[in-house]
Every structure is written in C-alpha cells, then in structure tokens.
Amino acid sequence: MKIKHLVTGIALSMGATVFSVSAIAADTIKVGVLHSLSGTMAISETTLKDTVLMMVEEQNKKGGLLGKKLEAVVVDPASNWPLFAEKGRELLTQEKVDVIFGSWTSVSRKSVLPVLEELNGLMFYPVQYEGEESSKNVFYTGAAPNQQAIPAVNYLKDDLGVERWVLAGTDYVYPRTTNKILEAYLKANGVAEEDIMINYTPFGHSDWQSIVSDIKKFGSEGKKTAVVSTINGDANIPFYKELGNQGISAEDIPVVAFSVGEEELSGLDTKPLVGHLAAWNYFQSVESDANTDFIAKWKAFTGNPKRVTNDPMEATYIGFKMWTQAVEKAGTTDVDSVEQAMIGQETENLTGGMAYMNKNHHLSKPVLIGEIQEDGQFEVVWETEGLVAGDAWSDFLPGSKDLMADWTAPISCGNYNVVTKTCSGQTY
C-alpha cells in the first residue's frame, strides 16, 4: 500500500511540475543572454547584457510579443570558451529559450556553434568579426571584413593617399584572417610586397617600443604610411601612448583601428589618440533622432549619465528589433519559421537609414570612419555612399572566393560553391 501511495504521489507531483513549467512557458517568451559577466571579456560583454535587458524591458512595456511577456535568462560563461558551449546547451535544453543573444570573441562563437546546430537554436552575434562563416542558426549583426576593414583601407588609399601599409594585430584568429584579406586586397590593388609590413603581438602586449620604432622607420621612407590596427582591447592604450611619445602624430602616420570604440575610450587619457581613426557602423556622436533617443534611454536604464554607447550595442539593438519583427511576422517563436522570416527584415539604423537582413544572415549597413576626439568620442570624417552588404565569404581569399551563403530555397546553404554548384554542407 505504502509503495502505491508513494508512486501516485510522485506521479501527481510530476504532473504538477510539468504542468507548472508549461504554464510558465505559455506565458513568456524566453530570451537567453550568453555574455561573459566575469573574467577578461566582462569589460565589453556586460554592456551587451545590459543592452539586451533594456530592450526586453522596453518590449514588455509595449505589451510584449505575440501577447506574451519576454523573460530574459542571463547566464555567465565567464570568458571561458568551452563554458560557452556548456552554458549554451543549458539555455537551450534546460531553460528552453527561444533565442540567444551572445558571444563576443570569435573563439567563443565557434565554441557554441556546434551546440546551436545540434539543438537547432537561434543566436544573434553582435560583434565585428573575420567572416568566413554562415550558419543557419546564427545571425551576424556585426560587421564582416568588407563592412569595416576594406572601406577603411579605401578611405586611407583614396582620401589620404596612403601608399605604405602596416598591418598590426594581436595574435589570434580575427586579426590574422582580416590581415590576410587585407593583404590580398592591397596586392590586388597594386601595392608592392615591400610596402606592406605585418606584425603580430601577444594579448595585452604593453612594451611597444621596438614595434613603434620600426613603424616610424617604415613610415619615414618617403611614401605616406598608415597603420591598420586589429590590436585588441587592453594593448591599445600603451600602443597609442608609445606612438605619442616617439613623436608620431596622426597626420604623419594615421592609425585606423577596428577594435577601439567609445566604451574602450571611456575614462581613458585620450590625449595620445586624438586624430587617429576608427571604422565602425555606428558612432555615438552621429546626430539622429533614433540615436538621441537610444542614448537617453541607455543612460536612464543604467542610471549613469556618463555611460557611452558603441557599435556592438547598436548591432544588438538591430538584431533584437529584427528578431521581434520576425517573430511577429512568423506568428511563432519556432526557430525554422523565425529564421526564414528574418531574411529580408528591415529596421532603422541608429545612424539613419535602414538596415537590411540579407540571405546570407549578414546585414547591409552603412560604414563610417571617425577621428578620435579629446572627449573620447568620434568625429565622423567619411562614410560610405549607401549601404554595404555584409559578405560572409571574402572575395579576396583564394579559398573562399567562389563561396557564397544563401539560406533561401533552392540553395539553402551556408557555403555554396558557385563554380562547382555544390554545397559543401559543412557544419561547425
């Protein structure tokens, strides 16, 4: 008898739990946030976590989505790459989230990708990256190399008359791939081998004396020289300081950086950086109604009038907006339907104009080049005429020249070879 009671008891309580879970699931749409809140990447990623929370709050004020409230589920992968895969799995299997916003470094994205593809999750990746990827389960709202690096080089070449190039980067996948693309692009444009200098340094490099003195020497040989910098985070400030101390000004040798934004500059001594350049799809200083509104909301949300906004935040903003639009269009949060509904979505850029989601899961966005000002903001000195469509596979690398991504029928492939007309079917 006793046992029987027990069994019914368990069965009953199990039924109750299942019921309660489904009751909650019916009420809310879960939004997973997979950004590091501790460790080295916390500096950059906590901002994006707050951005998603702000967007969720705002959407709920508008009445949620499909008549349900949004609920953010925040996990902390702690800047630990394998943990991204684990936490991603946790979000998809235990929390059963409908969408994930997350990752910063390429290695963390690559770590969580197999999990997303295995469990058919949906992730929005908001950071500029090296390209050479297009997964069915990921939307890339940051810049591909042709939306940041190549326009920046064009600006230096055409507007500033640069003929010699220093490609300086931190030693990991993003700078290495970007520099490979840039090197191929420069050579295709008739730049000689000896006019390109490539240099890699370890993470957090702080002793820039010899490298800066090499750059100075390289730049004093009669031709206008510029540095294209994919130097990552922490190492930047000592680099610019050393440039200033060795008497290299932005007019002599301009440095255009792809990893230096408002957040990195906030609260830093910007004196040695003034006049140097950065290429992004968004600057806080751009004047538009949408942007003013966004900045005001951000400052109110964080309760800090000095907080700055930056490019990955805009990418998160665009990704989130598009996702809500796609869910509304599809009428469900089902991953496959939302994925198809995403393609062709349009939403307003914070800098004006509309962003457009292409068939390859990359955005069409404007590209801006700004000069660093003393207050840590950027003055836009150049922008592309129209929108630039993100190219998943670079046209300047021998391996990826013939590849394209198209997630609509009949191709439905992330790496379709236009010459052999085959899809490699590669997953990650």
Place this chain on the structure above:
Amino acid sequence: MAIGGFLFSLLVSTSTLAEPPSTAQQPLLMQLTEVKLSKALPVLQQLETSTGADMMVLFKTMLAGKLYYVKEDRSLIVVSKEAGETRYSDLFSAEPRHDLSKKQVKKIKVNNKLRGYLRESIARMQLHHTDPEVRVEAVRSLFSDLDKPTIELIRTARLDEQSRSVQAVMDVALALYRVKHAEDATERLEGVNALQGSLEPEVRNQLTLLVANDPARSVRKAAQKGLDKIAQQAEMYGFINQLFFGLSLGSVLLLAAIGLAITFGVMGVINMAHGEMIMLGAYTTYVVQLLLPEMIEYSLWISVPLAFLVSGLAGVLLERLVIRHLHGRPLETLLATFGISLILQQLVRTVFSPLNRQVATPEWMSGSIEINPLLSLTLNRLYIIAFALLVFMLLLLVLKKTSLGLNVRAVSQNRNMAKAMGIRTDRVDAMTFGLGSGIAGIAGVALSQLTNVGPNLGQAYIIDSFMVVVFGGVGNLWGTLVAAFTLGIANKFLEPVTGAVLASILVLVFIILFIQKRPKGLFPQKGRAAE
C-alpha cells in the same frame, strides 16, 4: 613668388595683438563656418594668402581643436576648458564672451588633412619666430613639402638668419630643393654634397631616388656615398636604440621582480599575490589623481610613498593572517596566496569597476628627447630606468645598512640561530614581507605610466617576476638586477628578428634550458646558508 613675397611681408609685421579681419577675409571666415569638411582646405589656403589680419591665431586655435562659431551670427570664438570650466572668448580680440553657452556654439571640425596643412602653414609663418628652436622645427616640418613659394620663403629667411643650427637646416632644405629641381648636373652635385652629413629621413629618401634615377653618373656616385654614410650611422644609432629599449624593458622587469626577490628570494615564500601588490600600487596612483585633480604634475611623487604604505600594509596583513600559519608548507602557501590574488582582483573589480582606469601622464614625462633624427629617447622610459635603479640602490642600502636589514639577513640565513640570538623572527618576517610588498606597490606607480591600470595588471607581471628572480638566483638582489637587464635586452634584440610573440617564447625556452643546467640561477647562494 608673389605669394612668398607677400607672406614674408605678412610675417615681419610682428603683430602680437591680432587686428580685426579685413573686408577681404570676412567672407572667407564666414565660409569656414559653412563649408563641408572636405571642402575646407581651399578656404584655408585663401585665408593664408589673404591680406589683413594675421591668421596665425586662427590656424593655431583650429589645430588645437578649440575653434568654434556662434550659431547666430557665425562669428569665430575660442572655447577652452580650464580646471573643468568652459571659457568662451572672441578669436581675434581675445575678449571673453560671458553671454555664450554650450548650446549656442558649434565646433569647426578638423581632420588629419587639415591638421597637416595647418601645421605646415604655421611652420611657414614661424620661420621668423624669435626662438631659434622653433625656427629649426618650422624648417624641418617643411621638408616633406618643399614647393617653390616655400623655398623662396626659406631663402629670404636664410639671408638674415643668425643662428648656426637654423642655418644648417635651412641649407639642407635649399639643397633638397636643388637636387630635386636643378637642370644642371653640377648644381645637383653641389646640392648632394651639401646634403652630406644630414641624417634627416627626407635626405635619405632623396638620395635613394637620385641613386636610382639621376642621369649624371657623378651625382649618382656622390649620392651613393652619402647614403653609405647614413646607413653606417643608422646602424650604430639603431643599435643604441635597441639597447635603450632593452634597458627600459629590463628596468620594468627589475621593478616588478625586486619586491619578489625579497619575499620569495630572501624569505622563501612563494607569493602568487605579488602581482596584486603591484596592482594596488597602480590603483593608489589612480586614487591620488582622482582626489587631487589639479596636482597631476606632482601626483606620482605623492603616490610613491602612499603606494608603499598601502601595498606594504596589505603585505603585512597577508603575512600575519595567512602566510604565518603556513610556514614551511610551500604548496599550501602557493595555493593560499593564489586564492588571495583572485580575491584582491575581484575586490578591485567590485570597488573600481572591471574597466581599466585612467592614470594621466604628467607633462614632464611625456614626449622624447631627440638626440638626432635617427635617435630619440622617450622620456617616460628614461625616468623609469632611473627610478628602477634608484629603488634598487635604496633597497640594497636598507638591507646592508639598517638593523632591519641585518635582522632580515640573519633570519633568512638561519632562522633558529637568529631566534637564539634574541631576534623576534615573527616581527622580522612581517616587516620583510611588508617591505617586499611595499616595493611592489612602488613598482605599480611606475607601471601605471606604461600600461593599463585594471584588475588584470598584476597577472601580466607575476610570471615575468618569478622568471627574473629564478634566473638571477634566489636570494640574491644583484642576481635579480643582472637577470632583469639580461632578459630585457635579449628580448629586445630578438624581437626585430623573430617578432614579439616568438621572442618571448624563445626567452622562456632559454630560461628552461638554463635552469636545467644551473638550477640555482645565475648567482647561486653559497655556503651553509644555501642548504
């Protein structure tokens, strides 16, 4: 020529108190407030050659990024920030405008192209500056853009130039122009001969071009001779430069490791929280600058003793509360101090935010001394080399000449014997640990000038510190000194050949091999104390 002649007359009219702009200039100035950034250059060029008010003040303000205009009447004003207060004044009369506020003015944008032009234009105007050093710099910054009107300006200025050094650079400028444009080969040859001995990069570039392209053989030969001479000099100065870089890296290593040389070397405690003691020192500098914003110039001097106290106190606490109880158990000490290092990092993250903090560099530490065009030494590095040596000497004095030093040495050589002699070894341990940590704090003040002040600052230096102490020989301060400079110089000489990543790997491999051969480092302790 007309332009040059006119500019000359403009320059000699040494009007310090700017007169109001003439009727010809007014519309141009108006245009400056309306024109797009890409179209501003022609306006500035017209302004440079226009008659009327001196445009120096306009150009200088614009170069500094302080030029604004009033939205209402489009008049130009200067906006400057002094001690946190924004001040508005009229550009030409310099009279303060109290009626203006931030909303009524708009900045006139500058980009690099305009800055380059402004700098050159100012240089042209400064050829008659009263300070010969300014004149030298003015001529040198014109080297890259020697066109006819500029050369005429320099030629006229050369006629009544008194200073030798200014004459020399002016002659180089004139010769550069001559070798580039003279039709006659002998004239070019003369020019090349006049260029001999100059180390300016423009001279080298011009000579390289001549060697490759000049039709006259004599000119090519002379240019080659000049180039060879420059190459010889460049090699020598390049070597000196690298040596300086090596010494500088060595001094940083020395600063980071010297505190550890005491705690690890003398006391034998493996202190993984040593890096965080450095970090605490760096944050002390930040706090000092935060509390005394108007004393940035002296902030470092105030920070040095404070950082010593803060880190030293933290060290004493660490010793009293944790390490004392783990005496003689190196593995536990290692784990415990590693845990403490993580706690300290998180503490700093919570108190100061995970973002890097800004530590300003005082004016006297920025920039470099230019010895010649091929060799310039950056000031912050020079100061840090001197500072590292000073700290080293002081520490040596403390250990050799004070009673604390005597006690420390006694305890480290034979604890039991020292105890028997009546030395309070407990107290000595705490003091020694405090001293080592305090020195690490001082190192933090110096490092705040070179690298980012953030929660991870310490981690970046802990490995290097251990490396230096082990390589130098545990328990030997001189060993630490020699090891730091050896590793610094080796690293910097390898770097140009192998790249920064491989250079540090090679240095590590070298140390591993070296330790295999001599496990006790460069200067092992000898005698019974070493057992």
